[in-house]
Amino acid sequence: MWWPFSLSAWRAGLRSRGVQGVLILGVVLMGAAYLSALFSPRQPRTVSLDVGLSGLRVSLILFALFWVQELVGREIERRSVLFALTYPIPRSHYLLGRYFGVLGLVALASLLLGLLLWVVVLFTGTHYDQAFPVALGLPFWSTVFGLWVDAAVVAAFALWVSTFSTVPMLPLALGLAFAVGGKSLGAVAEYLARGADGDFELMRFAPVINAVQWLLPDLSRLDWRAWPMYGLAPDGKAMVLGLVMAASYAALLLVLAVISFSRREFQ
Amino acid sequence: MVTGMLRWRVAALLLTIVFVASVENLKPTPRQSVSAEIQIALPLFAQVAVTLGDRNLAANIAYIRALVVVPDKMLPEEFAILGKVQKDVSWLNPAHEDNYYTAFAILPNYGEVDAAQTILARASRTRFYDYQPSFFYAFNLYFLKHDPAAAAEWLQKAAEKLTDDDQRLIMQNIAARWVDRAEDLNLAIQVVEAMAKQARRKDFRSYLETRARRLQMLQQLRAADAKFREKTGRTPVRLEELVISGLLPALPQDPFGFGFEFDKRGIIMLRTSPPKL
Numbered sequence: 001m002w003w004p005f006s007l008s009a010w011r012a013g014l015r016s017r018g019v020q021g022v023l024i025l026g027v028v029l030m031g032a033a034y035l036s037a038l039f040s041p042r043q044p045r046t047v048s049l050d051v052g053l054s055g056l057r058v059s060l061i062l063f064a065l066f067w068v069q070e071l072v073g074r075e076i077e078r079r080s081v082l083f084a085l086t087y088p089i090p091r092s093h094y095l096l097g098r099y100f101g102v103l104g105l106v107a108l109a110s111l112l113l114g115l116l117l118w119v120v121v122l123f124t125g126t127h128y129d130q131a132f133p134v135a136l137g138l139p140f141w142s143t144v145f146g147l148w149v150d151a152a153v154v155a156a157f158a159l160w161v162s163t164f165s166t167v168p169m170l171p172l173a174l175g176l177a178f179a180v181g182g183k184s185l186g187a188v189a190e191y192l193a194r195g196a197d198g199d200f201e202l203m204r205f206a207p208v209i210n211a212v213q214w215l216l217p218d219l220s221r222l223d224w225r226a227w228p229m230y231g232l233a234p235d236g237k238a239m240v241l242g243l244v245m246a247a248s249y250a251a252l253l254l255v256l257a258v259i260s261f262s263r264r265e266f267q
Numbered sequence: 268m269v270t271g272m273l274r275w276r277v278a279a280l281l282l283t284i285v286f287v288a289s290v291e292n293l294k295p296t297p298r299q300s301v302s303a304e305i306q307i308a309l310p311l312f313a314q315v316a317v318t319l320g321d322r323n324l325a326a327n328i329a330y331i332r333a334l335v336v337v338p339d340k341m342l343p344e345e346f347a348i349l350g351k352v353q354k355d356v357s358w359l360n361p362a363h364e365d366n367y368y369t370a371f372a373i374l375p376n377y378g379e380v381d382a383a384q385t386i387l388a389r390a391s392r393t394r395f396y397d398y399q400p401s402f403f404y405a406f407n408l409y410f411l412k413h414d415p416a417a418a419a420e421w422l423q424k425a426a427e428k429l430t431d432d433d434q435r436l437i438m439q440n441i442a443a444r445w446v447d448r449a450e451d452l453n454l455a456i457q458v459v460e461a462m463a464k465q466a467r468r469k470d471f472r473s474y475l476e477t478r479a480r481r482l483q484m485l486q487q488l489r490a491a492d493a494k495f496r497e498k499t500g501r502t503p504v505r506l507e508e509l510v511i512s513g514l515l516p517a518l519p520q521d522p523f524g525f526g527f528e529f530d531k532r533g534i535i536m537l538r539t540s541p542p543k544l
Contacts, residue, residue: 039331043364047327050360054324061319132364132397176319183320187359188312225323230362230394 005097029055044125064155156250186220326359350382401425484519
């Protein structure tokens with residue numbers, strides 16, 4: 001019985017003004033991707049695809065956070081969540097319904113912005129024949145899928161925060177910090193794993209970063225853009241493990257969210 | 268109440284005076300620098316953090332910074348920063364095609380050969396299908412680092428990435444010729460012999476084996492030359508003197524017909540063209 005909450009999330013999500021704002025942001029970022037190709041002497045399409053995928057990720061993360069804030073955070077804040085909780089069903093259904101609703105909305109946004117980026121890249125650098133063309137088929141859509149999974153993990157985190165937060169906008173702020181931290185983690189870990197360019201001061205943090213990976217998922221593992229950009233297919237094992245890591249982490253957060261939401265008392 | 272309002276007005280007036288005075292005094296004060304070129308390289312983590320953890324985006328932004336500089340207007344120390352910025356780009360995204368290309372085109376001319384080599388080596392590792400990073404790396408080794416043997420090895424790597432058989436052969440041939448210039452003949456012979464073993468075409472393999480043989484002849488000549496100097500205390504004027512003095516049974520016959528000669532420093536070298544008759 002969770003799906004009515006997803007449906008209402010969809011309706012509310014599509015009607016919301018803020019969504020249009022984020023959508024406009026997405027379109028602007030795709031425009032930036034198109035223009036960034038001008039800075040590339042040898043690989044305009046690759047650069048516009050690269051910048052476009054960066055823009056897509058930012059948009060999807062903002063979409064996910066915005067919807068969690070709008071559909072759960074604000075309902076809790078305004079106490080309108082109580083109407084939903086008067087139905088004779090467990091509270092978890094409300095939370096899961098909302099989460100899957102958000103996932104659906106983000107998937108729709110991924111598809112739309114992905115298509116837009118696809119068109120943008122097709123029309124970039126038409127005057128110049130690149131020595132190494134970009135791959136806009138399966139590699140491209142796999143990458144978009146990876147970014148969607150990335151946004152889904154961030155959404156689960158924001159959802160969990162919103163179940164105990166008593167401060168408005170906290171899920172949004174913490175969610176953003178989580179997205180930045182998780183995505184940066186890969187770069188930092190790789191830098192340290194390769195000896196930090198001989199910087200011993202920095203190497204002292206290596207154990208800390210190793211430990212942090214138990215708490216924070218390495219979201220950069222879900223970024224497979226070297227595949228469409230350079231034909232460097234990701235390692236199959238790394239891809240599957242990355243997805244398992246993301247799915248288990250998101251599911252864990254959902255369980256934590258259900259626990260803290262079921263215990264929460266609304267006055 | 269009135270005194271309260273008055274107090275606020277006085278405060279506003281005082282602040283306005285302070286503000287206008289500071290603006291007027293600031294205008295003629297010289298700025299720290301008017302150079303619009305590259306002056307700082309942000310730490311890698313800061314670059315990743317400002318792009319919300321997106322290392323590819325960080326790479327693109329840093330690359331655009333490196334691209335818009337005008338080398339003619341830059342100070343020598345700014346090239347070190349440019350080298351650092353481009354090296355950062357190659358760490359963030361080693362496969363970045365524009366980055367390795369401009370690094371090769373600009374950095375070595377301004378003393379940043381090592382930065383360029385780091386960037387090219389990273390690009391070569393990641394872009395397994397692109398011969399150019401290895402080719403540029405070899406080029407710098409040969410012309411700037413004066414290390415023909417290592418250059419030949421890298422050129423060989425570049426050749427292996429070429430899909431066209433003829434082009435590959437041409438490049439392998441250049442690699443073999445570069446080895447001739449190596450100071451360390453033992454190493455040069457080893458490199459050419461290794462190349463011969465890897466050669467797929469039979470005729471090319473035997474060509475490389477001939478080149479190795481030629482290098483062995485050169486080695487033989489140099490050894491005799493050293494003995495000659497030790498014995499007589501002078502430098503031979505002609506190669507024939509090595510035979511006359513009994514150090515060599517006969518002069519080795521260059522299979523290519525070019526022969527051997529003394530260079531300006533008095534060291535025996537391979538001739539690069541047939542002797543004039």
